[in-house]
Amino acid sequence: MVKGKHKAKGRVTGSAGRYGPRYGRFIRKSVNETEKVQRAKHLCPRCDTFSVKRQGTGIWGCRKCGFAFAGGAYAPQTPGLKVALRNIEAATKKEA
Incomplete structure (x- = not known):
């Protein structure tokens, strides 16, 4: 044992x-x-570095470039946003 x-x-x-x-x-x-x-640290949509931190409920900010944006309460990208971005990308591909 x-x-x-x-x-x-x-x-x-x-x-x-x-x-x-x-x-x-x-x-x-x-x-x-x-x-x-x-x-956790998340990916910045503007400068592509892992430096995004939660500033408040639904407010996220990059510590490197200073970019602040709205997101989910607990994660910068909600599942609904991911679906919307996928639909927008599919729609723009059809037009092009």
Whole structure:
């Protein structure tokens, strides 16, 4: 038998650890995943560097070029925006 630390199954740590045992495992897990995306650095649409950070709810800004833009509450590009951009690109290809 291998001796070592036993890791608890399904344990949620990270930013959701502040909730302790409250609210249930799956809610804390989803909060942890959402906050990982929210606090990560994202690609700037203007200068193409990974320096976009969240400034406030739905407000995103590039720390390199200073470009500020509106996006989703937790991610700069929402799934709806990705669909819209894909439709616009398909429509412009048909015209050209």
